[in-house]
Amino acid sequence: MLKNIQIILCEPSHPGNIGATARAMKNMGLSALTLVSPERYPDAEATSRASGADNILEHATVVTDLPAGIATCQWLFGTSARTREFPWPQMTPRQAASKIIELAQGNQKIGILFGPERAGLSNEALQHCDYHIAIPTHPDYPSLNLSQAVQILCYEIYCYAIELQTSLPLPTNNHNFDKATQEEMGGLLAHFEETAVKLGFMDPEHPKKLLPRLRRLFSKSQLEKDEVNILRGFLKQVQRVVDT
Amino acid sequence: MLKNIQIILCEPSHPGNIGATARAMKNMGLSALTLVSPERYPDAEATSRASGADNILEHATVVTDLPAGIATCQWLFGTSARTREFPWPQMTPRQAASKIIELAQGNQKIGILFGPERAGLSNEALQHCDYHIAIPTHPDYPSLNLSQAVQILCYEIYCYAIELQTSLPLPTNNHNFDKATQEEMGGLLAHFEETAVKLGFMDPEHPKKLLPRLRRLFSKSQLEKDEVNILRGFLKQVQRVVDT
Numbered sequence: 001m002l003k004n005i006q007i008i009l010c011e012p013s014h015p016g017n018i019g020a021t022a023r024a025m026k027n028m029g030l031s032a033l034t035l036v037s038p039e040r041y042p043d044a045e046a047t048s049r050a051s052g053a054d055n056i057l058e059h060a061t062v063v064t065d066l067p068a069g070i071a072t073c074q075w076l077f078g079t080s081a082r083t084r085e086f087p088w089p090q091m092t093p094r095q096a097a098s099k100i101i102e103l104a105q106g107n108q109k110i111g112i113l114f115g116p117e118r119a120g121l122s123n124e125a126l127q128h129c130d131y132h133i134a135i136p137t138h139p140d141y142p143s144l145n146l147s148q149a150v151q152i153l154c155y156e157i158y159c160y161a162i163e164l165q166t167s168l169p170l171p172t173n174n175h176n177f178d179k180a181t182q183e184e185m186g187g188l189l190a191h192f193e194e195t196a197v198k199l200g201f202m203d204p205e206h207p208k209k210l211l212p213r214l215r216r217l218f219s220k221s222q223l224e225k226d227e228v229n230i231l232r233g234f235l236k237q238v239q240r241v242v243d244t
Numbered sequence: 245m246l247k248n249i250q251i252i253l254c255e256p257s258h259p260g261n262i263g264a265t266a267r268a269m270k271n272m273g274l275s276a277l278t279l280v281s282p283e284r285y286p287d288a289e290a291t292s293r294a295s296g297a298d299n300i301l302e303h304a305t306v307v308t309d310l311p312a313g314i315a316t317c318q319w320l321f322g323t324s325a326r327t328r329e330f331p332w333p334q335m336t337p338r339q340a341a342s343k344i345i346e347l348a349q350g351n352q353k354i355g356i357l358f359g360p361e362r363a364g365l366s367n368e369a370l371q372h373c374d375y376h377i378a379i380p381t382h383p384d385y386p387s388l389n390l391s392q393a394v395q396i397l398c399y400e401i402y403c404y405a406i407e408l409q410t411s412l413p414l415p416t417n418n419h420n421f422d423k424a425t426q427e428e429m430g431g432l433l434a435h436f437e438e439t440a441v442k443l444g445f446m447d448p449e450h451p452k453k454l455l456p457r458l459r460r461l462f463s464k465s466q467l468e469k470d471e472v473n474i475l476r477g478f479l480k481q482v483q484r485v486v487d488t
Contacts, residue, residue, distance in 0.1 A: 052387070
């Protein structure tokens, strides 16, 4: 499904950004890269920044003009920071991701266009697009690095895809821990109280707020059985030393 | 509000990633950068990749070890791709962003830790953290470039911050409590260790997993300053009794 999504870099000037784009794509399960009239390519810097994603560079389509780059796309999304002359359907990356995944699931061919580092996409290129995507950035410094913009889009697409398709593995959440019972927590608190009195740390006649505070502390700690055992082992040792 | 959020790079080896991190931060309205023991810094490549964000590099805090880097943080988030030995509260970047913004609004000091390029955060560093963040990536190629990982987190934080600006204020959460700093937590752990050795509860030559387990326990307990004081008062009394 993700194979229906093509990343298209228009006239990228830094080969490092091409390599970083390949890596960002592969991290997020994308593989189809098109380069329109890159300034320097192939280039050692592109390969180095691609890190383990050099297979994406090897299979990249390199063309000399935009019409050739977008020829097979059925849907075009253009990224743009600037407000344009013409009003256009504009989306956040998150909105775009949901639309893109919906289209990709219907086996539509999608292209996402990114402009050159200095100027961004031309008005002409943007006019080819069905939708414009604006990445939210701080007004004081809105200009994103090219490969970072690609990363954000690919990340949103991948997040949406895994949200939708449980067949793609999610990061495992490992909350299979063995939480202590209320009884075990009560035992720990009583053990603490007994030890505190023995130590002279707490006056049983005037306990102040010590016990409620400890109960709260232990309770919010969501202690596991093992942890209760460690703490009780410690208290046992304290009592042993006090008694000798 | 965003000024309460600190990006902390642990032992970054490539100066280019430091520069790209500064740019990614500034694009998303963040400014506080801490570098823990960078391999090469300052460096022309960092400045060049920072592009217009060199003011963030100029004001970056450079320290030689992790405890110094996180000393003033009240809440620590650690980014991690790997599944760890110990279960830990784990979040997606989006979940983390919402938590981070909520805390930042309550004027809490937050640190977001990123590990070195090759290995990621050490288990030790992760044990300092209140929460772990796992960026969803494709299992075939999960290793993100460092500055791209920073970009995704900063982007999610900024999106959440602007989403909030346009909506109703959050119900005030109970973050008016005075959470202990990392330095205070470190003091407590050291005090516990010293007492455990004195008691004969821990053999300093064979500490097994006691200290990491305690660090984790204290960290997930989200201790307040008062609670640290209570526990240290208890330990002090134990030592006094052992010494007599």
